[in-house]
Amino acid sequence: MKKIIIAIGAILLACLGLAFWAHQLEKPAAAGNGQNLIIYNWGDYLDPQLVKKFEKQTGYHVVYETFDSNEAMYTKIKQGGTAYDLTIPSEYMVTKMRKAHLLDQLDKKEIPNMKYIGKSFLHKSFDQNNDYSVPYFWGTLGIVYNDKFVKKGAIKNWNDLWSKKYRNQILLVDSARDAMGISLVSLGYSMNTTSSLRLRLAQTKLDSLGTNIKAIISDEMKMYMIQNEAAIGLTWSGEAHEMMENNPHLHYIVPEQGSNLWFDNFVIPKTAKNKKAALQFINFMLKPENAAQNAEYVGYATPNIKAQHLLPKRVREDKQFYPDEKTLRNLQVFKDLGPKKTQEYNDLFLEFKMYAR
Amino acid sequence: MKTKKAFFLVPYLAWIILFVILPILLILWYSFTDSSHSFTLSNYVTFFKNGTFLKMMINSFWYAFLITLITLLISYPAAYFLTKMKNQQLWLLLIILPTWINLLLKAYAFIGILGNNGLVNKFLHLFGIGPVNILFTDFAFIFVATYIEIPFMILPIFNAIKEISPAVIQASEDLGASKWQTFRYVLWPLSRPGVESGVQAIFIPSLSLFMLTRLIGGNKVITLGTAIEEYFMTTMNWNMGATIGVVLIVLMILVMLLTNKKTKRKKVNL
Numbered sequence: 132m133k134k135i136i137i138a139i140g141a142i143l144l145a146c147l148g149l150a151f152w153a154h155q156l157e158k159p160a161a162a163g164n165g166q167n168l169i170i171y172n173w174g175d176y177l178d179p180q181l182v183k184k185f186e187k188q189t190g191y192h193v194v195y196e197t198f199d200s201n202e203a204m205y206t207k208i209k210q211g212g213t214a215y216d217l218t219i220p221s222e223y224m225v226t227k228m229r230k231a232h233l234l235d236q237l238d239k240k241e242i243p244n245m246k247y248i249g250k251s252f253l254h255k256s257f258d259q260n261n262d263y264s265v266p267y268f269w270g271t272l273g274i275v276y277n278d279k280f281v282k283k284g285a286i287k288n289w290n291d292l293w294s295k296k297y298r299n300q301i302l303l304v305d306s307a308r309d310a311m312g313i314s315l316v317s318l319g320y321s322m323n324t325t326s327s328l329r330l331r332l333a334q335t336k337l338d339s340l341g342t343n344i345k346a347i348i349s350d351e352m353k354m355y356m357i358q359n360e361a362a363i364g365l366t367w368s369g370e371a372h373e374m375m376e377n378n379p380h381l382h383y384i385v386p387e388q389g390s391n392l393w394f395d396n397f398v399i400p401k402t403a404k405n406k407k408a409a410l411q412f413i414n415f416m417l418k419p420e421n422a423a424q425n426a427e428y429v430g431y432a433t434p435n436i437k438a439q440h441l442l443p444k445r446v447r448e449d450k451q452f453y454p455d456e457k458t459l460r461n462l463q464v465f466k467d468l469g470p471k472k473t474q475e476y477n478d479l480f481l482e483f484k485m486y487a488r
Numbered sequence: 489m490k491t492k493k494a495f496f497l498v499p500y501l502a503w504i505i506l507f508v509i510l511p512i513l514l515i516l517w518y519s520f521t522d523s524s525h526s527f528t529l530s531n532y533v534t535f536f537k538n539g540t541f542l543k544m545m546i547n548s549f550w551y552a553f554l555i556t557l558i559t560l561l562i563s564y565p566a567a568y569f570l571t572k573m574k575n576q577q578l579w580l581l582l583i584i585l586p587t588w589i590n591l592l593l594k595a596y597a598f599i600g601i602l603g604n605n606g607l608v609n610k611f612l613h614l615f616g617i618g619p620v621n622i623l624f625t626d627f628a629f630i631f632v633a634t635y636i637e638i639p640f641m642i643l644p645i646f647n648a649i650k651e652i653s654p655a656v657i658q659a660s661e662d663l664g665a666s667k668w669q670t671f672r673y674v675l676w677p678l679s680r681p682g683v684e685s686g687v688q689a690i691f692i693p694s695l696s697l698f699m700l701t702r703l704i705g706g707n708k709v710i711t712l713g714t715a716i717e718e719y720f721m722t723t724m725n726w727n728m729g730a731t732i733g734v735v736l737i738v739l740m741i742l743v744m745l746l747t748n749k750k751t752k753r754k755k756v757n758l
Contacts, residue, residue, distance in 0.1 A: 200721075202724070345624055348702065348706055358603065358605060359604070473723055477723045478540075481540065481710070484708070484710050484714075485540055485547075
């Protein structure tokens with residue numbers, strides 16, 4: 132009996148010790164005492180050396196926390212109790228957060244470096260005047276193919292995917308807006324279509340792609356494409372970039388016909404404790420040399436025109452990730468369609484998953 | 489004495505209320521309200537009017553049934569022979585061992601085995617059979633699910649068979665029953681409680697296996713679990729998601745009742 136009590140005591144003590152230690156570790160994140168800048172970002176989406184540089188230049192202590200989906204980030208900030216000074220949602224989430232009054236207006240006077248951002252990346256529908264957000268990285272939705280199975284140049288258009296050649300060869304990204312969007316564009320409709328009839332048509336067309344679809348997955352697609360498991364993957368440019376780094380046989384194209392243009396953006400939540408530092412950080416990151424360094428580290432496309440020029444020629448002129456003007460003009464940004472239409476997209480997509488096999 | 493008993497009950501009661509009853513009530517509340525928190529039955533109307541949900545429900549049921557059946561067919565003989573083995577503890581350990589490994593790791597291992605460049609296809613290649621598409625098929629899904637559930641079926645059956653006194657079997661043989669008759673009228677009824685708890689332990693979780701439908705089934709196998717995930721995570725329509733959850737809970741209770749009833753009747757017969 133005595134032994135048991137001692138053991139329980141020891142475990143309790145260890146737990147208390149660990150709890151105290153964890154508390155100590157977390158303290159800077161919770162405090163936000165004016166000298167801290169708390170960044171809430173996607174994992175591995177910022178060059179740590181730039182963080183150090185910023186700390187040295189300004190004396191702020193940067194705390195870096197990560198999330199893995201827009202929804203998780205949204206829920207955490209909405210619940211309150213957090214003091215994130217800066218976070219990086221995708222464009223549709225910017226609209227959603229703004230509608231939920233979670234965002235603070237940006238004091239643009241504090242961000243003079245915003246002038247380096249290309250005109251085609253500003254004043255988008257999700258934030259007309261960029262009052263709340265500054266683009267961080269951007270990318271597209273496109274087709275990754277493996278030249279072991281698909282001839283170079285064989286696929287140029289979305290419609291080429293419907294060819295009988297690719298039976299059971301295509302991996303589709305598990306996202307209703309993107310999958311339906313592909314079908315909508317191939318029919319010549321907008322990716323933000325709200326007409327139920329057109330959506331039905333798009334779903335029917337998607338259904339006929341069913342026999343070509345090998346699987347509908349998200350993160351695991353990287354692994355499969357790298358291992359030559361499938362010939363074609365429909366996914367975002369950022370993912371594609373990571374695949375291509377690991378498998379030289381992979382190539383990425385954005386059909387000229389049109390596709391999705393996505394943005395990840397700096398925003399400052401209302402709950403932020405150190406807005407000044409957040410603005411300083413945004414401005415710091417927009418400095419061309421910093422933006423270029425970050426773009427090289429992360430591998431995504433930067434909207435910072437000055438920074439683009441600083442990138443190595445091989446990167447800058449890579450049409451796969453910096454598409455030409457003509458394609459850029461045909462790219463569409465997702466609009467927040469409201470819960471009802473979002474549900475309709477998802478229901479149709481779910482039906483497609485059920486019946487198309 | 490009584491107050492002391494009540495005192496010790498408090499933590500358990502608190503646990504059950506906080507983590508079992510309240511969540512279920514919350515799910516029920518969500519399923520009977522709409523996004524503006526007013527009472528409605530429309531979620532249920534949508535569910536039962538919409539062919540997609542019904543088909544999904546049947547799908548879930550069908551896959552769970554297949555998984556349970558195949559697991560049972562493999563596990564019963566295995567458990568039986570296990571009771572006849574010499575080093576039972578060792579064999580049992582070997583059977584339990586895979587359950588110590590994280591489910592996700594096992595799923596990823598199977599991706600490696602079943603893939604186009606996986607072990608199975610390399611083996612088939614030796615005979616000139618060129619890459620067969622195994623991953624992302626119904627077969628792969630049921631195969632992996634069965635593999636994962638087998639230990640949970642073998643253990644209760646093993647325990648049930650072990651409890652049967654060998655004298656009963658010997659008596660049956662002495663009295664001239666054939667092997668089949670011994671199995672049908674002695675072994676099977678006596679080991680049935682084990683089978684029933686095994687079936688419950690497998691059928692119920694199999695109804696909502698959604699990680700495997702994604703990783704191994706490539707989202708081409710769609711069950712109610714997939715839909716629940718979509719409604720809670722993607723579209724954040726918690727009301728509809730909760731409704732599907734309630735249907736799933738009702739299905740599970742039905743399965744429990746069905747399997748338990750038989751146990752009672754059997755006890756009366758004995």
